[in-house]
Amino acid sequence: MKLTGRILWLTDDPAHVEQQLAGQNPEFDSAAPPALHFGVNTDAMINGAACTLGYTGEILGPYFLQNFKDSVNVDSVREGGFQVVVGGDAYGSGSSREVAVVAHQGAGIELVVARSFQRIFQENMVYAGLPFTTDFGVIDRLRAGEDLDLASLSQALPPFFRAVSEAGGLMPYGTKVLAGEVGPTYELERAAAPMTCIEKIVAAKAWRGKDQPFGIAAVEPGDQILCEADFRGMHEYTGGMVMDLYQQEWGDAPIHQPDLAAAFEDHFVLIDTDTVPLSVKNKRLAPARELAKQMIEVCERNGIRLHGPGRLKQGVCHRIVVEDYARPGDIIVLTDSHSPTAGVMNAFAFGVGSTAMAFALRTGMIPVTVPKTVRVWVEGDARGVLSPKDLVLHLIGDPFFREEHWRESPTDTCVIQLGGPGLDQWNVDELSVITNMTVEGGLMTGIVEPCKPIREFLQATRGQDYAERLVAPDEGARYVKTIEVNLDEVPLTVATPGDSRNRKPLTEVGEVAIHNIVIASCTGGSLADLRAAAEVLRGRSFADNVRVTVTPSSADVAEAARKEGILALFAELGATVSAPGCGSCIGNGPGIPFEGETTASTTNRNFDRRMGAPGPVYLVSPAVAAASAVTGKLTDPRTL
Structure with missing residues (x-):
């Protein structure tokens, strides 16, 4: 790639953004640029209204960054000839919507440079083939006229990501997995070691190769492991794209264990409510119904169960997964960033993009970068006033999480493991708020250690407590940090x-x-x-x-x-x-x-x-x- 276009710096100062859109090309110092926007989120990259229009670059490119800083108009980026976009920390915060990556590509962006990337967005870039780097020195090399080998950027990535890039993306890599042409990119014979809750779940479900039993003795943070998935879900924002990707690679090949998958019509079912402004209905209702129709048709054709009005139980997918599907020790993935909700069930639950879900539907597996773990030990009395919402807002706003002090490399991930007697005064409904919102703190997910609320919920809703499936951390497991929280000292937040x-x-x-x-x-x-x-x-x-x-x-x-x-x-x-x-x-x-x-x-x-x-x-x-x-x-x- 040679720099034939322009560089768009997403600074904190709206004036800088407006000046670039007006045609100026600021010579910011790549080593010390102006303050860059923290957490350029996927809603800013491609807003919810545009998401209803479709999932191709041609459709979404014009809406890339629309209304960012109240400065970007429809098609401003593409018409401005921008080739590289530069952001600050936590680039790609928010939703798992892979269309955020597609919007970059549709707007003509060939390279993303940022201080750090959020986990789902980074995975989506790898799987969809959008080059990225945290090395700001690349900007100087491009300015100097160098013809940058974008493929070489993948050499800085961990082995699995490199293998996917070399295969041309996750979908063709999946075809090689199914054919037995590739094997695990990680060491299989390992010595046993004390592990956290999530490490134990990943190790138990690690792929060993075609037709081999799952499981290895131990894993550690940073390992990239292909894992057996227990439940896979999608909703109407993503279902059409998932199945379109699936069909492009595998045609009418059967879905792996369709009984362990579900689709949810939940994101669009309320658009036509009387109190929704007419302007919103005019923009979103018709295309939203078309996306829902696409999902319903492909699910019926492929034997995937459907939740929604007039079908199986209606409601938010995450809540229904907790009510009906999640079990302790499961790996649960949905095409939605708030999938960590089900971590309240002592499960490893996390959001993925559309490509990863298509891969999971065909192979039955999901790629996992083993996360670092922060253990949060909760004590004290909420006194019937302090809620888990207060606690999680208090936690994720702490500089340790906000500034990602746990991060050592660009592909690091991190989770919160919740334990302690303070959890017992809340029920599963309430505790799920904490696991859900871990993603808002830039984390992969949260998981609750075995505790009384989980056992009571399972007994009441499933008729058994699944005691044999509960996953407790090992004595001596390694944590990035242990945070002791006394609820008496947490304010309403x-x-x-x-x-x-x-x-x-x-x-x-x-x-x-x-x-x-x-x-x-x-x-x-x-x-x-x-x-x-x-x-x-x-x-x-x-x-x-x-x-x-x-x-x-x-x-x-x-x-x-x-x-x-x-x-x-x-x-x-x-x-x-x-x-x-x-x-x-x-x-x-x-x-x-x-x-x-x-x-x-x-x-x-x-x-x-x-x-x-x-x-x-x-x-x-x-x-x-x-x-x-x-x-x-x-x-x-x-x-x-």
Whole structure:
């Protein structure tokens, strides 16, 4: 690659971005550039509305970075002739949407340079063939006229990533795996060693080669292992792309164990709700229905079970996986970054892109970079007020996670392993908020050590406690860090607008007027969440000029909340109570901010325009959301 085009520096200063789009080519020092934007996220790379249009570069390229810094217009990047994009730390934060990579390619981007990359986005670049590097010296080499061998960049990658690149991508690599033409890229004969929960799961499910039994004695952080997958899932944002990739490589070849896969119609089911702005429906409804139709057709043709309206249980995929599918010791993957929700079940659950899912559907395996582990040991008393939402916002906003102090190399990954007596005062609903939101802290996932809430949940919902499957860490397992948390010292915490890692104690936020309250999503729509909000609201009323939207996370949650009178309470107070689904979190349902509104939401992500419209979004617990609905400002429920 020779630099025949331009370099787009994604700086913190919008003026720099605007100047480049206007035709200027700043000669920033690659060794000391201006402050680069932290966490350029996948919603910024390709917004939710554009995602409904399709999944090819031709369709998505014009929308790359639309509205970034309120400076980028449709087709600004492609028409500007940009060939290289430069970002800061945590490039690719957020969703697992592989279309973010496709949008780069469709906009003419041939190389991405950033301080660090988030795990799913980095995997998607490897599997889809978009070159990237953390070496800013490459910029100087390109400026000097060097013809850069992009393939050589893969030589800095670990062995599995190199093998995939040399094979031409993950799909052709999968064909070689199935044919027995390639074997494991890692050592099989290893000495046993103490391991963390996730290391033990990976070791037990490690591929040893064609027609060989799974399992090796030990793994360690940084190993790249092909693992047997226990459950694979996708939804309508991704299902069409997954099966299109599958068909391009393998045609009508059968899916490996279709009974261990499912598809979920959950992300678009609420777009046509009455309170969704007409402007949103006009942009998203028709193409969203087309994507859903594509997924339904390919799933019916391939024998994949379908969840959604008029089919199997309706609700957010992550909640249904916890209710019906996840078991301790499983490896669980879905084409959604919030798949770590199921880590609450003592499972290794994580999000993947569309290419990785297509690979998993055909081979039954998923690539895993063995993560480093931070053990979080929880003690103290939440006193019925502090919630897991407060705890996880407090954790991921800590500089150790926000600044990725655990990272030593570009391909490192990290997880949180939760243990301690403090967990026993919460149930699985509540603890799943922590594992879900680990991804918001730049982590691969979270996993809960065997504990009373898991056993009680399994006994109540499955009729057994799966004691033989529970995976406990070994004595002597190695951790990057052990963090001891005393809940008595954790404040009620919010995430201020822009990023879930923008933590602040509620007491330090000041008086913030709130107009839009959203109690919903895989981190805010469980029965425990609805109960917590209802407890605050009983005997009270909403403040004037406050809108409230409530969306149960599954049909089971909705039915239980109906029986307890919770949904009736919300409705009587004037809230919009919707059917189960994943909607307002991504601007696809009721609760989308109106012009001039500030939102308090129990969802997990508050990137700019993430909820489908401009306007600041604060992430809060259900109790704080309910108290804020009563007062019309961010409020500690204990003050009511």
